[in-house]
């Protein structure tokens with residue numbers, strides 16, 4: 001998907017995916033990853049999600065990746081934190097205590113740049129990408145996080161009804177991407193009240209990806 005598509009959406013404030021509170025499935029299920037406090041969580045395609053504030057408040061360290069510098073400037077402003085900004089190749093690094101955000105294309109983030117990660121929290125990241133990019137994304141994510149366990153929140157609906165994003169990602173597809181690296185558990189599948197774009201029935205699926213196969 002063309003990066004300009006997302007940059008434009010941020011510029012025009014077309015950010016219907018942005019939630020006004022921490023995601024309820026995160027709040028309910030994050031503990032299932034059984035992480036020690038101070039663990040470092042990677043939030044790919046993070047936008048300015050309030051989930052980052054929730055994770056920080058709950059004692060975790062955060063690394064994030066996001067294309068839009070506007071989103072990240074707003075994230076730091078809303079967290080009331082002053083970022084230190086540096087440039088690493090094609091990436092801008094916004095940092096503060098317990099917080100590292102890599103601004104740029106996630107595919108330009110290397111394992112060395114990202115550093116050690118204890119878990120991944122993917123909400124609306126896998127489903128933001130078209131099919132051909134999802135394979136590339138999941139392989140890259142596995143590589144740069146060294147197969148860290150994940151809480152994955154994705155959407156499932158009848159893809160014939162509308163074009164993504166968000167795209168519908170089936171159980172079968174999640175298994176194709178991740179089944180070789182993790183044990184997958186569907187921990188909750190919940191209808192989203194009001195549906196997608198206020199019209200289409202959609203389920204939010206929360207999955208736990210644990211890497212006993214590592």
Ligand SMILES: C[S@@+](CC[C@H](N)C(=O)[O-])C[C@H]1O[C@@H](n2cnc3c(N)ncnc32)[C@H](O)[C@@H]1O
Pocket residue numbers: 006007017018019044045046047048049065066067068071104105106107123124125128
């Ligand atoms: C559907 S939004 C989800 C944002 C966030 N996870 C949330 O729950 O609010 C997808 C985000 O991914 C960002 N994005 C899309 N492609 C990207 C890429 N290749 N690298 C980094 N960020 C990307 C977009 O700018 C957008 O903010």
